[in-house]
Amino acid sequence: MPNPVIAMTDVVRRYGDRRVLGPLSLNLDPGECLAVTGPNGAGKSTLVRIAGGRELPDEGVVEVCSRTPNEFAREFRRNVSLLDEAAFYPDLTVREHLELIAVGHGCGAESRHVVTAALRRCRLVEHADLTPGRLSRGLQQLTLIATLLVRPNARLLILDEPERHLDAAARDSLTELLAEAKSAGSAILLATHHETLVDRLADMRLRIADGTARTDAPKGQR
Ligand SMILES: Nc1ncnc2c1ncn2[C@@H]1O[C@H](COP(=O)(O)OP(=O)(O)OP(=O)(O)O)[C@@H](O)[C@H]1O
Numbered sequence: 001m002p003n004p005v006i007a008m009t010d011v012v013r014r015y016g017d018r019r020v021l022g023p024l025s026l027n028l029d030p031g032e033c034l035a036v037t038g039p040n041g042a043g044k045s046t047l048v049r050i051a052g053g054r055e056l057p058d059e060g061v062v063e064v065c066s067r068t069p070n071e072f073a074r075e076f077r078r079n080v081s082l083l084d085e086a087a088f089y090p091d092l093t094v095r096e097h098l099e100l101i102a103v104g105h106g107c108g109a110e111s112r113h114v115v116t117a118a119l120r121r122c123r124l125v126e127h128a129d130l131t132p133g134r135l136s137r138g139l140q141q142l143t144l145i146a147t148l149l150v151r152p153n154a155r156l157l158i159l160d161e162p163e164r165h166l167d168a169a170a171r172d173s174l175t176e177l178l179a180e181a182k183s184a185g186s187a188i189l190l191a192t193h194h195e196t197l198v199d200r201l202a203d204m205r206l207r208i209a210d211g212t213a214r215t216d217a218p219k220g221q222r
Contacts, residue, residue: 011060035202
Protein backbone atom coordinates (compact mmCIF):
# COMPACT_ATOMS: atom_id res chain seq x y z
CA MET A 1 0.00 0.00 0.00
CA PRO A 2 1.28 3.52 -0.78
CA ASN A 3 1.62 5.91 2.15
CA PRO A 4 -1.52 7.99 2.71
CA VAL A 5 -1.36 11.50 1.26
CA ILE A 6 -2.89 12.86 4.46
CA ALA A 7 -2.60 11.12 7.82
CA MET A 8 -4.12 12.85 10.86
CA THR A 9 -4.20 11.33 14.32
CA ASP A 10 -6.11 12.79 17.27
CA VAL A 11 -5.92 16.33 15.92
CA VAL A 12 -7.36 19.08 18.12
CA ARG A 13 -7.41 22.81 17.43
CA ARG A 14 -8.39 25.43 19.98
CA TYR A 15 -8.75 29.18 19.81
CA GLY A 16 -8.13 30.38 23.34
CA ASP A 17 -10.05 28.01 25.62
CA ARG A 18 -12.49 27.04 22.92
CA ARG A 19 -12.02 23.75 21.06
CA VAL A 20 -13.06 24.35 17.44
CA LEU A 21 -11.91 21.05 15.93
CA GLY A 22 -11.37 17.46 16.99
CA PRO A 23 -10.26 15.14 18.25
CA LEU A 24 -10.09 14.01 14.65
CA SER A 25 -8.25 11.18 12.89
CA LEU A 26 -8.31 10.53 9.16
CA ASN A 27 -6.36 9.04 6.27
CA LEU A 28 -6.60 10.03 2.63
CA ASP A 29 -5.00 7.87 -0.06
CA PRO A 30 -3.88 8.81 -3.59
CA GLY A 31 -6.83 9.15 -5.97
CA GLU A 32 -9.38 9.49 -3.14
CA CYS A 33 -11.65 12.40 -2.38
CA LEU A 34 -12.75 13.20 1.16
CA ALA A 35 -15.64 15.68 1.37
CA VAL A 36 -15.79 17.73 4.56
CA THR A 37 -19.26 19.07 5.26
CA GLY A 38 -21.03 20.78 8.13
CA PRO A 39 -22.74 24.03 9.04
CA ASN A 40 -21.13 27.47 9.07
CA GLY A 41 -18.53 27.72 11.80
CA ALA A 42 -18.26 23.93 12.19
CA GLY A 43 -14.49 23.86 11.66
CA LYS A 44 -14.11 22.94 7.96
CA SER A 45 -11.77 25.81 7.09
CA THR A 46 -9.77 25.16 10.22
CA LEU A 47 -9.19 21.59 9.03
CA VAL A 48 -8.26 22.90 5.58
CA ARG A 49 -5.73 25.34 7.05
CA ILE A 50 -4.15 22.61 9.18
CA ALA A 51 -3.84 20.21 6.22
CA GLY A 52 -2.53 23.09 4.12
CA GLY A 53 0.28 23.88 6.55
CA ARG A 54 -1.11 27.30 7.44
CA GLU A 55 -1.98 26.47 11.03
CA LEU A 56 -0.66 23.99 13.55
CA PRO A 57 -2.94 21.78 15.63
CA ASP A 58 -2.76 22.16 19.41
CA GLU A 59 -2.75 18.38 19.80
CA GLY A 60 -2.21 15.39 17.57
CA VAL A 61 -0.08 14.54 14.56
CA VAL A 62 -0.56 15.62 10.94
CA GLU A 63 1.44 14.35 7.99
CA VAL A 64 0.95 15.33 4.37
CA CYS A 65 3.02 13.34 1.86
CA SER A 66 4.81 11.85 4.91
CA ARG A 67 5.96 15.26 6.24
CA THR A 68 4.61 17.83 8.65
CA PRO A 69 2.67 20.30 6.47
CA ASN A 70 4.50 23.59 6.01
CA GLU A 71 3.38 26.09 3.42
CA PHE A 72 6.86 27.61 3.38
CA ALA A 73 8.56 24.36 2.34
CA ARG A 74 9.18 24.16 -1.40
CA GLU A 75 8.50 20.42 -1.58
CA PHE A 76 5.19 20.87 0.23
CA ARG A 77 4.12 23.61 -2.19
CA ARG A 78 5.07 21.38 -5.13
CA ASN A 79 2.93 18.53 -3.79
CA VAL A 80 -0.05 20.47 -2.52
CA SER A 81 -2.38 22.88 -4.26
CA LEU A 82 -4.55 24.83 -1.82
CA LEU A 83 -7.49 26.91 -3.02
CA ASP A 84 -9.44 29.04 -0.60
CA GLU A 85 -10.19 32.76 -0.76
CA ALA A 86 -9.37 34.42 -4.07
CA ALA A 87 -6.39 36.78 -3.74
CA PHE A 88 -4.88 38.48 -6.76
CA TYR A 89 -2.18 40.96 -7.67
CA PRO A 90 -4.04 44.14 -8.60
CA ASP A 91 -1.86 44.88 -11.63
CA LEU A 92 -1.55 41.46 -13.28
CA THR A 93 -4.03 40.13 -15.81
CA VAL A 94 -5.74 36.77 -15.59
CA ARG A 95 -3.31 35.37 -18.16
CA GLU A 96 -0.30 36.81 -16.31
CA HIS A 97 -1.44 35.24 -13.04
CA LEU A 98 -1.65 31.86 -14.69
CA GLU A 99 1.71 32.30 -16.44
CA LEU A 100 3.34 33.23 -13.15
CA ILE A 101 2.02 30.07 -11.51
CA ALA A 102 2.90 27.86 -14.48
CA VAL A 103 6.47 29.15 -14.54
CA GLY A 104 6.75 28.92 -10.74
CA HIS A 105 5.70 25.29 -10.88
CA GLY A 106 8.19 24.31 -13.52
CA CYS A 107 6.16 24.33 -16.76
CA GLY A 108 9.03 26.28 -18.42
CA ALA A 109 8.70 26.57 -22.19
CA GLU A 110 5.33 24.80 -22.02
CA SER A 111 3.85 27.58 -19.88
CA ARG A 112 2.17 29.56 -22.69
CA HIS A 113 0.55 26.48 -24.11
CA VAL A 114 -0.58 25.21 -20.69
CA VAL A 115 -2.04 28.62 -19.82
CA THR A 116 -3.93 28.89 -23.13
CA ALA A 117 -5.45 25.45 -22.55
CA ALA A 118 -6.48 26.40 -18.99
CA LEU A 119 -8.07 29.66 -20.18
CA ARG A 120 -10.09 27.73 -22.78
CA ARG A 121 -11.11 25.03 -20.36
CA CYS A 122 -12.34 27.55 -17.79
CA ARG A 123 -14.02 29.74 -20.43
CA LEU A 124 -11.78 32.67 -19.58
CA VAL A 125 -10.32 33.43 -23.02
CA GLU A 126 -12.25 36.66 -23.52
CA HIS A 127 -11.28 37.84 -20.01
CA ALA A 128 -7.64 36.79 -20.17
CA ASP A 129 -6.23 40.29 -20.64
CA LEU A 130 -8.26 41.91 -17.86
CA THR A 131 -7.12 42.18 -14.27
CA PRO A 132 -9.17 39.90 -11.97
CA GLY A 133 -10.41 42.97 -10.08
CA ARG A 134 -12.47 43.86 -13.18
CA LEU A 135 -14.19 40.47 -13.22
CA SER A 136 -17.34 39.17 -11.54
CA ARG A 137 -16.95 36.99 -8.43
CA GLY A 138 -17.76 33.91 -10.47
CA LEU A 139 -15.10 34.68 -13.06
CA GLN A 140 -12.59 35.38 -10.30
CA GLN A 141 -13.40 31.96 -8.86
CA LEU A 142 -12.92 30.39 -12.28
CA THR A 143 -9.53 32.12 -12.48
CA LEU A 144 -8.64 30.48 -9.18
CA ILE A 145 -9.81 27.11 -10.47
CA ALA A 146 -7.76 27.60 -13.66
CA THR A 147 -4.66 27.77 -11.46
CA LEU A 148 -5.18 24.06 -10.71
CA LEU A 149 -4.65 23.34 -14.40
CA VAL A 150 -1.36 25.18 -14.78
CA ARG A 151 0.47 23.37 -12.03
CA PRO A 152 0.56 19.73 -13.00
CA ASN A 153 1.50 16.87 -10.71
CA ALA A 154 0.03 18.13 -7.44
CA ARG A 155 -0.43 15.06 -5.26
CA LEU A 156 -3.05 16.74 -3.10
CA LEU A 157 -5.72 19.34 -3.87
CA ILE A 158 -7.11 21.10 -0.80
CA LEU A 159 -10.21 23.03 -1.74
CA ASP A 160 -12.28 25.27 0.52
CA GLU A 161 -15.72 25.78 -1.04
CA PRO A 162 -14.42 25.78 -4.62
CA GLU A 163 -18.02 26.02 -5.85
CA ARG A 164 -18.54 29.49 -4.40
CA HIS A 165 -19.98 32.04 -6.87
CA LEU A 166 -20.11 29.49 -9.71
CA ASP A 167 -23.16 28.96 -11.92
CA ALA A 168 -24.40 25.45 -12.72
CA ALA A 169 -22.33 25.11 -15.91
CA ALA A 170 -19.16 26.22 -14.16
CA ARG A 171 -19.86 23.81 -11.29
CA ASP A 172 -20.15 21.00 -13.84
CA SER A 173 -16.78 21.99 -15.33
CA LEU A 174 -15.29 22.06 -11.84
CA THR A 175 -16.66 18.59 -11.09
CA GLU A 176 -15.26 17.22 -14.35
CA LEU A 177 -11.87 18.75 -13.75
CA LEU A 178 -11.68 17.35 -10.22
CA ALA A 179 -12.80 13.90 -11.40
CA GLU A 180 -9.93 13.96 -13.90
CA ALA A 181 -7.48 14.98 -11.19
CA LYS A 182 -8.66 12.02 -9.09
CA SER A 183 -8.27 9.63 -12.02
CA ALA A 184 -4.74 10.93 -12.50
CA GLY A 185 -4.00 9.95 -8.88
CA SER A 186 -4.38 13.24 -6.99
CA ALA A 187 -6.03 13.07 -3.58
CA ILE A 188 -8.66 15.74 -2.86
CA LEU A 189 -9.70 17.27 0.46
CA LEU A 190 -12.90 19.10 -0.38
CA ALA A 191 -14.65 21.36 2.13
CA THR A 192 -18.01 22.16 0.61
CA HIS A 193 -21.65 23.08 1.12
CA HIS A 194 -22.62 21.63 -2.25
CA GLU A 195 -24.23 18.19 -2.04
CA THR A 196 -23.98 17.49 -5.77
CA LEU A 197 -20.24 17.94 -5.63
CA VAL A 198 -20.10 15.50 -2.70
CA ASP A 199 -22.22 12.91 -4.48
CA ARG A 200 -20.23 13.13 -7.69
CA LEU A 201 -16.72 13.22 -6.30
CA ALA A 202 -16.41 12.00 -2.75
CA ASP A 203 -15.32 8.52 -1.72
CA MET A 204 -15.85 9.41 1.93
CA ARG A 205 -17.57 12.18 3.78
CA LEU A 206 -16.54 13.77 7.06
CA ARG A 207 -19.42 15.58 8.73
CA ILE A 208 -18.29 18.16 11.24
CA ALA A 209 -20.59 19.76 13.75
CA ASP A 210 -19.18 21.99 16.50
CA GLY A 211 -15.70 20.67 15.80
CA THR A 212 -16.54 16.99 16.35
CA ALA A 213 -16.42 14.74 13.32
CA ARG A 214 -18.13 11.65 11.99
CA THR A 215 -17.10 9.80 8.82
CA ASP A 216 -19.54 8.08 6.47
CA ALA A 217 -19.98 7.22 2.82
CA PRO A 218 -21.59 9.89 0.62
CA LYS A 219 -25.20 9.35 -0.41
CA GLY A 220 -24.36 7.96 -3.85
CA GLN A 221 -22.38 5.09 -2.30
CA ARG A 222 -24.60 3.94 0.52
N1 LIG B 1 -8.44 33.01 14.05
C1 LIG B 1 -9.49 32.64 14.79
N2 LIG B 1 -9.61 33.03 16.07
C2 LIG B 1 -10.65 32.64 16.82
N3 LIG B 1 -11.65 31.85 16.40
C3 LIG B 1 -11.59 31.43 15.12
C4 LIG B 1 -10.51 31.79 14.25
N4 LIG B 1 -10.73 31.20 13.04
C5 LIG B 1 -11.88 30.51 13.18
N5 LIG B 1 -12.39 30.64 14.41
C6 LIG B 1 -13.62 30.00 14.92
O1 LIG B 1 -13.49 28.60 14.72
C7 LIG B 1 -14.73 28.03 14.40
C8 LIG B 1 -14.58 27.23 13.11
O2 LIG B 1 -14.39 28.13 12.02
P1 LIG B 1 -14.17 27.65 10.53
O3 LIG B 1 -13.89 28.86 9.70
O4 LIG B 1 -13.20 26.55 10.51
O5 LIG B 1 -15.64 27.08 10.17
P2 LIG B 1 -16.22 26.58 8.77
O6 LIG B 1 -16.85 25.26 9.01
O7 LIG B 1 -15.20 26.67 7.70
O8 LIG B 1 -17.37 27.66 8.48
P3 LIG B 1 -17.98 28.22 7.08
O9 LIG B 1 -18.82 27.12 6.49
O10 LIG B 1 -18.83 29.38 7.56
O11 LIG B 1 -16.84 28.65 6.20
C9 LIG B 1 -15.72 29.18 14.27
O12 LIG B 1 -16.46 29.25 15.46
C10 LIG B 1 -14.84 30.40 14.13
O13 LIG B 1 -15.47 31.52 14.66
